[in-house]
Amino acid sequence: MDPEAKPRPVRIGSAAEPPETLATMLEAVRDAAGDVPALIALARDTGRTAPRPGEGSTARLWELLASVTSVDVAAGRVLEPHLDALAILAQSGSQAGFPIGESSTDGAWGVFAAEGPGLRLEATPDGAGNYRLNGSKPWCSLAAHLDGAVLTAHLADGGRAAFAVDLHTPGVSCETPLWTSRGLREIPSGTVHFDGVSAVPVGASGWYFQRPGFAWGGMGVAACWFGGAVAVARDFSSALSAAADKGREPDQIALAHLGEADRIIASVSGYLARTAERIDAGELSGSGAWSEALRVRGTVAAAVERIQAVVAQNLGPGPLAFNEKYGKRMADLSLYIRQHHAMRDDAQLGALTLKGDRSW
Known part of the structure; x- marks a missing residue:
């Protein structure tokens, strides 16, 4: 349990040795442990080159996720939803008009799909091809630190759909939860409130x-x-x-x-x-x-x-x-x-x- 020991990748069946870039990244993760902005920056950088599931290198993706989490569980908890959000946006088939920069890889992303008693997020068409979000979403990890999120919201017809939203836009307010757990103290998951916030649909109803x-x-x-x-x-x-x-x-x-x-x-x-x-x-x-x-x-x-x-x-x-x-x-x-x-x-x-x- 030597804190200075060189991090080792976790192998998941790939025949080839992990790339040297992974070893370098794991050392960066070790050095950034406990520093949320640094971990988010690493996740954002990793997202530009990381494999996506179903595109021929799924084992490599899972080795990346497992290896990062083996160094610091909280770091894996930061990286996984960012990569998942990028995969969701890519799987939707069109990234035009998404609200964070010129590309989905600009900025740090989260995925907010949880539901909670007494909380409901609703999406209504704005008449211009996008939607407006109103209501609240629970269990939004690191929302105050992120640039964008893929989230699910209820539709008027009773279905649910996914949307991409800029978390810096007016009308978004993030609660700071009272996090009493010893575990994942760097990754508080609070409720985010939306008041008429513009959102871009990601797939049709039920697609997510x-x-x-x-x-x-x-x-x-x-x-x-x-x-x-x-x-x-x-x-x-x-x-x-x-x-x-x-x-x-x-x-x-x-x-x-x-x-x-x-x-x-x-x-x-x-x-x-x-x-x-x-x-x-x-x-x-x-x-x-x-x-x-x-x-x-x-x-x-x-x-x-x-x-x-x-x-x-x-x-x-x-x-x-x-x-x-x-x-x-x-x-x-x-x-x-x-x-x-x-x-x-x-x-x-x-x-x-x-x-x-x-x-x-």
Whole structure:
């Protein structure tokens, strides 16, 4: 758990060694940890060259997301929605008129698609081809720091659609939430209010949720979770090695848990690699994409929680209390993984399985 150790990429099945530019970027992420403007700047720069899902290099994209998150979970939490927003804008087929600069890669983006009780964002046509947003959107991470967002809003006909919006425009106000969690303290997610704010439609009604990229983006989040789990396992291995150097050899329980972590990581890495290949081959562009996303997310979430559990049991309270980097990683990852809806997502997958969407 040496804070000065050179960051290592996380591999997800690619045959070639990661490019040297990734190693350089990971060092920049390590140096920028805790500095939100610096992390946003890195995300913006990375977005100009990063692969997009479904375009032949999905595994490389997921390696990028996992590697960044392995260095700092909060950094992955900044990068992933920015890259997802750029992918959404590209998938929509037309970027003309989007509100941030001359290109979607100008500025820093977020994706705000969550709903909350008592909060509703509505979009109404403005008569000139665009829409006006009125209402409130919850769980808008880093909204006050970003330039633009792809967000979902309700339409008069009962549907929902996606829109691109300039977050600096008059009528946008961002609440600063009371963030009491130890995890992801740099990434507060508050409510944003919109009062007659102009927005550009991104796809037609329902397109945002029906496109295969919706499932691909959900799997990209799982790649981030996986990177966090790899980092926790590396913390465990490093701690055992450090203890052995001081004459305290790991016992059978520690070795068994390290072996279990290795087995889990190898299995999940292979699953992600095969899924990325299927996306690039066009095999997950139809109705089965979301079922596979639920499988991937559930599998990775379970892996993360198991690795966190065995590592915490073995290392005990010491590093949680006195090792800032390890304690931050565990807290950040524990909160991030709660984007997975656990048994509710499994119930959704079970319903699809019962309808015959399965390979067994």
